[in-house]
Amino acid sequence: MKRREFLRGAAAGVLGGLGLTLSACGQPPAVTNPPTAAPAQPTAAGGEQPTAAATTAPAPATQAPAQGSSMPAVEWRMGTSWPIALDTIYGGATVLAERVAELSNGMFKITTFPAGELFPGLEVLQNVSQGTVESGHTALYYYVGLDPAWAFATSLPFGLTAQQQNAWLYQGGGEQAINKLGENFGVICFVAGNTGTQMGGWFRREINTVADMQGLKMRIPGLGAQVMLRLGVVTQTLPGGEIFQALSTGAIDAAEWVGAYDDEKLGLPDAADFYYAPGWWEPGPSLHAVFSLDAWNKLPKEYQNFIRVAAWESNMNMLAKYDALNNDALERIVAKGKQLRVYSDEILNAAQKAAFELYAEYESKSAAFKEIFPGWNTFRQKIQRWHQTNELPFNTFVKNNPI
Numbered sequence: 001m002k003r004r005e006f007l008r009g010a011a012a013g014v015l016g017g018l019g020l021t022l023s024a025c026g027q028p029p030a031v032t033n034p035p036t037a038a039p040a041q042p043t044a045a046g047g048e049q050p051t052a053a054a055t056t057a058p059a060p061a062t063q064a065p066a067q068g069s070s071m072p073a074v075e076w077r078m079g080t081s082w083p084i085a086l087d088t089i090y091g092g093a094t095v096l097a098e099r100v101a102e103l104s105n106g107m108f109k110i111t112t113f114p115a116g117e118l119f120p121g122l123e124v125l126q127n128v129s130q131g132t133v134e135s136g137h138t139a140l141y142y143y144v145g146l147d148p149a150w151a152f153a154t155s156l157p158f159g160l161t162a163q164q165q166n167a168w169l170y171q172g173g174g175e176q177a178i179n180k181l182g183e184n185f186g187v188i189c190f191v192a193g194n195t196g197t198q199m200g201g202w203f204r205r206e207i208n209t210v211a212d213m214q215g216l217k218m219r220i221p222g223l224g225a226q227v228m229l230r231l232g233v234v235t236q237t238l239p240g241g242e243i244f245q246a247l248s249t250g251a252i253d254a255a256e257w258v259g260a261y262d263d264e265k266l267g268l269p270d271a272a273d274f275y276y277a278p279g280w281w282e283p284g285p286s287l288h289a290v291f292s293l294d295a296w297n298k299l300p301k302e303y304q305n306f307i308r309v310a311a312w313e314s315n316m317n318m319l320a321k322y323d324a325l326n327n328d329a330l331e332r333i334v335a336k337g338k339q340l341r342v343y344s345d346e347i348l349n350a351a352q353k354a355a356f357e358l359y360a361e362y363e364s365k366s367a368a369f370k371e372i373f374p375g376w377n378t379f380r381q382k383i384q385r386w387h388q389t390n391e392l393p394f395n396t397f398v399k400n401n402p403i
Contacts, residue, residue, distance in 0.1 A: 079127055093289075125140065148368075166194070226358060
């Protein structure tokens with residue numbers, strides 16, 4: 001089946017149970033003059049920080065150089081999965097676009113659009129693939145309905161933390177694996193954001209056992225929802241603006257969004273009393289900038305490197321901002337008398353078992369998932385052992401010995 005026909009047919013059923021995940025926003029570092037040297041090209045995995053300078057390729061025939069400039073004037077549109085009202089999520093796209101404009105001295109302009117303005121927020125991949133727009137910013141696990149392997153690009157339950165996810169994408173072959181999948185959809189993708197480990201959601205009542213979760217109505221998207229279904233939870237997806245009312249009125253019993261900073265902005269601490277950790281379904285979710293391969297291949301090499309730089313900086317900046325803001329928000333939430341809880345081992349063990357049973361099923365359904373999962377899982381096991389060797393003892397000591 002032709003790619004575009006496949007996407008059109010699949011789009012209507014994509015992720016009926018999926019919702020949005022947040023990313024963070026911040027201002028890019030000030031730019032003085034773009035580099036003029038021509039260092040070595042960044043590796044395909046992006047392990048070393050990309051550099052903006054490169055030997056400029058001839059401009060495509062349809063892009064005439066602006067007067068007085070050797071670089072062509074290029075204008076693209078970027079559709080996103082995010083509402084403009086939430087700076088943390090929509091800012092992931094705007095930071096990238098602003099940085100590209102700065103690096104190109106205004107010659108390469110990307111105009112960003114919030115979800116719904118050009119097309120629905122959960123149809124970014126389809127529209128970039130079909131050429132409706134040249135680029136998009138989204139969470140690629142929204143598209144597991146097209147192929148379950150897209151989940152690797154964002155996060156899998158009990159998978160990688162943000163640091164580990166970056167290591168896999170940049171140095172563990174992850175970016176190559178995602179872009180091999182992307183070729184089937186006519187796109188190329190670069191990680192451009194991460195929220196860090198998310199919180200485990202707001203509950204109107206305390207839960208301690210799997211039995212406590214039977215019949216519980218929870219707003220949760222993605223693979224986490226599929227795992228929760230296996231634990232007896234009734235799952236549904238609501239947009240961010242509807243969560244507070246549903247939770248506060250009892251239409252749902254629980255809801256997850258992202259973390260303390262964003263949950264506070266949505267008013268969720270005023271809708272429920274029990275706040276759980278961790279968000280085991282999204283321990284380090286990445287967001288991606290997605291580009292049409294047709295449009296990408298027409299860009300000068302220098303412009304391609306500008307995008308790599310901008311995506312790298314957006315990724316690092318988002319995570320830094322979340323880490324800087326979440327604790328203060330959590331302290332405000334706890335000061336209001338809200339109860340901070342940790343999921344019991346019984347619940348976590350049951351959820352982890354259900355998650356890996358789900359992955360085994362995906363391996364039989366998706367050739368891409370089957371190809372990626374073994375290497376991803378080996379990488380996961382190795383990096384977890386390393387972090388348990390060095391970071392875990394350090395964090396345990398400073399937690400148990402405060403000064």
